[in-house]
Amino acid sequence: MKFLCYLILLLTSQMVCYAQQTTKADDALLLDYYQNQRFAEAADYLKKTYPEPVNSTKTLGQLAYTSNMAGRLADAEAYYQRIYNIDATNTPVLYSLGSLNLRRGNNARAELYFKRIIARDSTNFMVFKQLATISHDKNDMTMYIAYLQRANRLNPTEPDVASDLSGIYISMKFTTQAEKVLTAAITSDPENIVLLNSLMKLQYAQKKWPETITTCLKLVDNGDRSGSVLSRLGVSYYNIKKYECALDALLRIEEISQSENSYYYTGLTYKAVKDQNMAIFYLQKAITEGISPNTGAYYGEVADSNEKLHKFKKAIAAYQKSLEFDESPMIYYSLANVYDTNLKDKKSAIKYYKKYLAGKPPIEKQKGFIDYSKSRIAVLSK
Numbered sequence: 460m461k462f463l464c465y466l467i468l469l470l471t472s473q474m475v476c477y478a479q480q481t482t483k484a485d486d487a488l489l490l491d492y493y494q495n496q497r498f499a500e501a502a503d504y505l506k507k508t509y510p511e512p513v514n515s516t517k518t519l520g521q522l523a524y525t526s527n528m529a530g531r532l533a534d535a536e537a538y539y540q541r542i543y544n545i546d547a548t549n550t551p552v553l554y555s556l557g558s559l560n561l562r563r564g565n566n567a568r569a570e571l572y573f574k575r576i577i578a579r580d581s582t583n584f585m586v587f588k589q590l591a592t593i594s595h596d597k598n599d600m601t602m603y604i605a606y607l608q609r610a611n612r613l614n615p616t617e618p619d620v621a622s623d624l625s626g627i628y629i630s631m632k633f634t635t636q637a638e639k640v641l642t643a644a645i646t647s648d649p650e651n652i653v654l655l656n657s658l659m660k661l662q663y664a665q666k667k668w669p670e671t672i673t674t675c676l677k678l679v680d681n682g683d684r685s686g687s688v689l690s691r692l693g694v695s696y697y698n699i700k701k702y703e704c705a706l707d708a709l710l711r712i713e714e715i716s717q718s719e720n721s722y723y724y725t726g727l728t729y730k731a732v733k734d735q736n737m738a739i740f741y742l743q744k745a746i747t748e749g750i751s752p753n754t755g756a757y758y759g760e761v762a763d764s765n766e767k768l769h770k771f772k773k774a775i776a777a778y779q780k781s782l783e784f785d786e787s788p789m790i791y792y793s794l795a796n797v798y799d800t801n802l803k804d805k806k807s808a809i810k811y812y813k814k815y816l817a818g819k820p821p822i823e824k825q826k827g828f829i830d831y832s833k834s835r836i837a838v839l840s841k
Contacts, residue, residue: 484508484521498529516542516549523555532563550576550583557589566593584613588620603627611640616647622657629664637661652681659691668695675708686716694724702731719748723757735764755785762793771801788818792828795835805839812836 484505492501502525509518523538536559542552557572570593576586591606607624614620621644628637641661645654655678662671675692693709696702709725726741742761746754762777778794781787795811798804812832820829 493528498525499531501525502529502531502534514545516545520552527555527559532559535559536563550580554586557586561589561593566596569593582613584610584617587613588617591620591623615640615643618644618648618651618653622653625657625661629661632664634661634665650681652678652683655681656683656688659688663691663695666698668698671695672699684711686712686718686721689716690718690721690724693721693728697724697728697731700731702728706732717744717748719745719751719753722748723753726757726760730760730764735768738764752785755781755783755787755790757781758784759787759790759793766793766797766801769801771797786818788815788820788825789828791815791818792820792832795832799835799839809836809839812839 488504489501492498492504502522505518505522505525509515509522513519513522519538519542523535523542526532526538527535536556539552539555539559542549543556546552553572553576557569557576560566560569560572570590573586573590573593576583577590580586587606587610591603591610594600594603594606604624604627607620607627610617610620611624621640625637625640628634628640637657638661641654641658645651645658648654655674659671659674659678662674671691672695675688675695678688679692689708689712693705693707693712696705696708705728706725709721709728712721722741722745726738726745729735729741730738739761742757742764746757746761758777758781762774762781765771765774765777774797775794778790778797781790791811791814795808795815798811799808812835815832816829822829
């Protein structure tokens, strides 16, 4: 009797296993789900079709993929982990586990899976790209650069990596390396907006103004009228003395995208076309936008514009304000010159000429100013 019960149980279990193994999902129905982006329904259908326990890696892969596309990330990770437990050499599964953990915010686990891949495959571009992203998020700049370099060597034409790596090189003033990286990528895809933006930044850093203008205009023609592009376009025009073109670019920047730098160059451009009132307006905006190491220079420019408008008291006030941020010898000289030439205030002129000389201005560059200051002190002291 016991033997008969055991035989019935064995036969029943084999029939169940056989039934499970021969059960097959309706491919046409699944395709319809996938094409219509109904991944949650597809995942539910697969679960019903393949009840647990599921041991087939192919079926687990289907369940993992569909759960992932349905946004059921925990389920997808669990299925991929089961495949990995069966086959630890499966690189696509390792990559999927890493990517899922990135999406779930678990960068440490993602990094672990990606490093397992490169331990046996040092030619996987996408893994090095992902590791670079993780290193950047950890603020590990050494490894970030190293992974970007490895990825770029494996695929020099990939635009995102080329852009990121060239950006790092530009910030480090390694412009030759940045140019090499961008040249390889742009040769493959000359109209890529990401790469053109990086090229613009490189040319701007190299002060190649005509080249920067050409690249900026390409970006504008392709619909990129961001503050970054228009600002560099305006500054480049300013530096080749095409002031009307500079103003056209700078004044097209939306208010929300304006910066200290764009206001400053707008002010300088107005100054170059002899519109001192507008120069003062925009230089004041640059000052308001942010106190920076350049603030002293901004006040100096405001003072100079006021001086040209014969508003000498305002000019002196601006020069004095400039000294609060930067005790440049030339500011003292400018003050002395206003007092001497325009206000005929001998005492103040002598005071500031002496302060200019006490600041030890560079002899080679400012010999004329130094000699003039000494001669004026001698004349005014009589």
